[in-house]
Amino acid sequence: MPRTSSRSAGVPQQLGFDGMPERLFVCTPSKLGSFADCPRRYRYSYVDRPSPSKGPPWAHNSLGASVHTALKNWYAVPAARRAAASLPTLLKTTWVREGYRDVDLERVAYRKALGWLDTYVAGLDPQEEPLGVERVVATKTSVLAFNGRADRIDGRDGEAVIVDYKTGRTGLDADDARGSQALALYAYAAQRVFRRPCHKVELHHLPTGTVAAHEHTEESLARQVTRAEETARDIMAAEKAVAAGADPDDEFPTNPGSLCSWCDFRKSCPAGKEMAAKEPWAAVEHLERA
Numbered sequence: 001m002p003r004t005s006s007r008s009a010g011v012p013q014q015l016g017f018d019g020m021p022e023r024l025f026v027c028t029p030s031k032l033g034s035f036a037d038c039p040r041r042y043r044y045s046y047v048d049r050p051s052p053s054k055g056p057p058w059a060h061n062s063l064g065a066s067v068h069t070a071l072k073n074w075y076a077v078p079a080a081r082r083a084a085a086s087l088p089t090l091l092k093t094t095w096v097r098e099g100y101r102d103v104d105l106e107r108v109a110y111r112k113a114l115g116w117l118d119t120y121v122a123g124l125d126p127q128e129e130p131l132g133v134e135r136v137v138a139t140k141t142s143v144l145a146f147n148g149r150a151d152r153i154d155g156r157d158g159e160a161v162i163v164d165y166k167t168g169r170t171g172l173d174a175d176d177a178r179g180s181q182a183l184a185l186y187a188y189a190a191q192r193v194f195r196r197p198c199h200k201v202e203l204h205h206l207p208t209g210t211v212a213a214h215e216h217t218e219e220s221l222a223r224q225v226t227r228a229e230e231t232a233r234d235i236m237a238a239e240k241a242v243a244a245g246a247d248p249d250d251e252f253p254t255n256p257g258s259l260c261s262w263c264d265f266r267k268s269c270p271a272g273k274e275m276a277a278k279e280p281w282a283a284v285e286h287l288e289r290a
């Protein structure tokens with residue numbers, strides 16, 4: 001299991017042992033999530049990268065990036081030109097080809113993605129201008145300097161709403177939206193950036209056309225921020241221990257599990273080598289059968 005905040009319990013939050021303020025931990029949601037999922041993966045990603053440092057280009061990442069960029073560009077054109085007829089051009093322009101088994105699977109994925117986008121934009125008001133599209137929001141606490149890029153931030157009834165696009169195989173429910181630390185941190189930061197309330201977070205799953213939503217309270221946002229701060233303290237404690245001579249393998253332990261088969265560092269990781277590798281296109285092959 002990933003380490004929790006046990007090592008940071010009782011550690012002063014703002015002052016170092018020499019009485020000087022501790023540096024803030026600069027982070028994104030994926031940096032925090034990486035450590036929470038597997039401390040060793042965090043180390044390989046952010047502390048000392050092994051060689052080779054990259055896994056294969058994953059087809060599901062290519063598909064997700066293509067759809068995300070097409071939706072970003074949808075909002076980049078003037079409202080009067082936001083029409084379904086523009087989608088093939090938008091998607092072709094942004095299409096990422098890497099990772100597919102062959103051109104047949106790539107074509108299937110392209111057609112599916114176009115269908116998802118077609119259905120999705122039919123439910124959008126082309127005249128509606130979001131508060132932000134792929135907008136970076138940033139804020140600080142006594143522990144964190146957080147920044148992250150939200151897919152979309154809507155303005156609805158005087159509030160900001162965080163929208164995150166999803167293109168994975170499985171649908172998502174309200175528990176996924178409620179439990180997402182990334183969405184909560186975006187909401188916490190958006191409140192400060194836009195100076196308006198932001199409690200609602202939404203996961204828009206394009207393959208099923210469903211929206212999983214959760215309405216946070218100030219308390220639930222604060223709880224997620226506290227959890228993020230605990231993770232940040234754990235990371236800083238591990239980095240300090242290594243700097244003081246501790247074994248990096250002990251401070252950043254492996255957390256073997258289903259993620260290993262998809263991990264970019266599987267070949268460099270003693271635990272990952274034991275796990276079966278996935279083909280780069282494994283997560284999109286089901287599209288041929290759908």
Ligand code: SF4
Binds near residue numbers: 041255256261
């Ligand atoms: S292969 Fe598994 S245990 Fe190793 S770094 Fe990746 S996720 Fe962690």
